[in-house]
Amino acid sequence: MNLSRRHILILLPAAAVAWKSVLAGTPEESPNYKMSDHWWSMLIDIPKCIGCGNCVRACQTENDVPDGNFRTWVERYHVTDENMVSPEVISPDGGKEGFPAVEADKGKYFFVPKMCNHCADSPCTQVCPVGATFVAPDGVVLVDQKYCLGCAYCVQACPYGCRYIHPVKKVADKCTLCYHRITKGLTTACCEACPTGARQLADLKNPNDPIHAFLKTHSVQVLKPQMATGAKVYYNDLDGSVR
Amino acid sequence: MSALKDAGHLFRFAGLFLLAFLAFLVIRHFVVPKSFGQYGHYRAAAIGEIAAHPIKFAGHQACEDCHTDIQDIKKAGKHAHVNCEACHGALADHAADPASVTPVKPDTAVLCVRCHATSAAKPAGFPQSTPHSDAPCQTCHNPHSPAIDAGGAK
Numbered sequence: 001m002n003l004s005r006r007h008i009l010i011l012l013p014a015a016a017v018a019w020k021s022v023l024a025g026t027p028e029e030s031p032n033y034k035m036s037d038h039w040w041s042m043l044i045d046i047p048k049c050i051g052c053g054n055c056v057r058a059c060q061t062e063n064d065v066p067d068g069n070f071r072t073w074v075e076r077y078h079v080t081d082e083n084m085v086s087p088e089v090i091s092p093d094g095g096k097e098g099f100p101a102v103e104a105d106k107g108k109y110f111f112v113p114k115m116c117n118h119c120a121d122s123p124c125t126q127v128c129p130v131g132a133t134f135v136a137p138d139g140v141v142l143v144d145q146k147y148c149l150g151c152a153y154c155v156q157a158c159p160y161g162c163r164y165i166h167p168v169k170k171v172a173d174k175c176t177l178c179y180h181r182i183t184k185g186l187t188t189a190c191c192e193a194c195p196t197g198a199r200q201l202a203d204l205k206n207p208n209d210p211i212h213a214f215l216k217t218h219s220v221q222v223l224k225p226q227m228a229t230g231a232k233v234y235y236n237d238l239d240g241s242v243r
Numbered sequence: 244m245s246a247l248k249d250a251g252h253l254f255r256f257a258g259l260f261l262l263a264f265l266a267f268l269v270i271r272h273f274v275v276p277k278s279f280g281q282y283g284h285y286r287a288a289a290i291g292e293i294a295a296h297p298i299k300f301a302g303h304q305a306c307e308d309c310h311t312d313i314q315d316i317k318k319a320g321k322h323a324h325v326n327c328e329a330c331h332g333a334l335a336d337h338a339a340d341p342a343s344v345t346p347v348k349p350d351t352a353v354l355c356v357r358c359h360a361t362s363a364a365k366p367a368g369f370p371q372s373t374p375h376s377d378a379p380c381q382t383c384h385n386p387h388s389p390a391i392d393a394g395g396a397k
Contacts, residue, residue, distance in 0.1 A: 035290070050365050052358045054329055061333045062299045076364055101362035109364035134285035144289035147276075180296035189333075192300045195325045195358055196369075 033183045038138040039205040040177055041232035042188075043214060044113055046239075048198035051076055051111040056096040058193030062178060069164045070094040071175040072115035072190055079241050080107030087241045112235070112242055113199065115190070116141060116162040116175035117223060120230030124154040124163060124174075133172065139204075139232060140179055145171045159227050177201075204232075300328050301338035309341065313387055320388025321370075330354055330386065351380040 003011075051074055059065060059072045074095030079087040092099065095111075102109065118141050125133045125141060132147035133154055148171035155163045155172060166173040178188035186192070187201045202211035214220070214236070221238050222231035235242075281287035306327040307314045317323055328334055330349055337344040361371040376383070383391055 033294075047366055050358055050369050051362075054357075058300065058328075058333070063296075078364075098357055098360075099362070099364060101360060102364050104363040110366075111364070131279070131284040131286070134283055136290050137282055142290065142293055144286050144292075146289065146292075147286055176293055179290075179293045181298055181300075181302075183294040184298070186298065186300075186302045189300045192302060192326050193329045195329045197324055 032185070035137040037205060038182075038203050040118065040139045040182060041202045041204050041211070041234060042115065042118070042177070042191075043200040043202050043211055043220075043234050043236065045198045045200070045236045046110055046112065047237050048196045049074070049111040049113055050196055050198075051095060051099045052195065053095045053098045054193040054195060055113060055190035055199060056094050058189040059175075060096070062181075062189035063176070065173075066167050069167070069173070071162075071173070072113060074099075075112045075114060076109060077112060077239065077241060078102075078105075078107055078109050079239060084241060108239075110239060112238070113190075114160065114162070114223075115233060116158075116177070117160055117229065117231035117233040118175075118177055120232060121228065123157045123159060123227075123229060127153040127157040129153065136179075140177045140182075141174070142176055142179060143172050143174060145169060145173070148172050159224050159229065160231075202234075298335050299333040301333075301335040303327050305338040306334070316385065316387045320385075320390060322387060322389060351386060355380045355384075355386070 053074060055072055056070065056074060059070075060067075063071060065071050072094075073091055075089050075091045076095070076099050077087050077089050090099070099111075118135075118139060120135065120139065122135055122141050125135055128134075129151065130147060130149055132144045132149070133141065134144070135141050145166075150165055150170045150172065152165055152172065155165060163172055163174045165171070178186075178190075181188060182201065188199075191199045191201050200211070203209050204211065211234075215234065218236050220234045220236050222234060223238075223242070224231070276286045276288065278287035279285065282290075303326040310327075313327075317325075331346060332349070334344075334346050337346050356374075359370060359372055361373050365371060380386070
């Protein structure tokens with residue numbers, strides 16, 4: 001083989017990249033899980049939510065979320081004819097212990113569970129100065145807490161308010177879509193605990209996932225579509241007053 | 244050659260630059276984690292670390308593998324699609340070691356009203372009620388299949 005200096009110079013960087021990935025090994029813990037086979041999302045069916053707070057408690061238990069911080073929470077909207085644009089919204093302790101009962105009244109009430117939207121074009125990962133947060137190849141937005149500086153740029157960047165600084169670890173924390181569960185074939189803790197099926201984990205890359213039929217036949221939208229975040233938490237029957 | 248006559252200091256400077264660049268490469272090699280950049284501008288090994296967290300909710304499949312009798316009662320009633328741990332709480336410890344970890348039975352006085360207390364804020368079709376007896380709910384309603392004609396506590 002007769003390699004000119006020119007060819008060697010071209011091949012050298014390619015060889016360096018290849019060697020780097022050999023050194024890195026495989027990051028996947030679960031042997032039966034292949035990241036490239038999945039594109040995770042969540043479906044939230046507003047008419048099914050009863051505001052019991054099961055999801056909030058389950059999330060805090062599963063993920064050791066500190067009191068006062070939330071990876072998921074539930075809001076209750078009260079929309080009347082007079083306040084269509086800025087309705088009354090409450091979320092006492094994230095809806096963890098449910099909501100105070102109300103008498104039949106003018107206007108309408110509904111519950112909106114909120115969580116990380118696992119955006120495909122997430123604003124939070126774009127602002128991280130050190131590469132500590134990222135969209136994994138299966139569409140889940142994660143935080144590398146060993147790498148995070150705790151600068152909180154991402155907390156400000158998230159248009160949905162889904163991130164917080166962990167009061168003890170002093171690093172960014174957020175919903176992982178129960179990554180430690182979905183990679184083992186389980187559903188998320190919030191979906192497992194939801195008594196009415198208002199939350200459903202969905203895999204957009206799985207052609208047999210019921211989400212495809214659901215999206216075809218229902219009025220589904222994402223939060224703040226005008227921000228072009230590529231949000232992947234789909235809300236069925238979402239009222240226009242929800243921000 | 245006259246142009247490079249006094250160029251010695253330039254070469255010394257270039258050497259210094261080269262040394263600093265080599266030092267940068269060496270430090271970078273040790274400081275940047277091995278898996279950084281494998282999938283993107285982040286440490287790929289973090290994905291595996293997050294996936295390795297322990298679970299707390301066992302998942303309804305784990306419950307149903309053993310408690311087939313309860314599953315039979317449940318699937319005939321209104322609570323067929325309510326997962327076990329929605330009421331019983333996280334029980335991965337019990338699923339992993341059923342003999343030594345005994346779950347505490349939930350208190351129906353707290354549990355039932357959490358979902359079924361009357362409130363105009365809830366979807367109209369959802370069954371809601373106010374307490375209509377001094378006896379605990381499970382005296383008349385089996386929590387696993389709550390219609391009255393399905394019988395009391397099991």
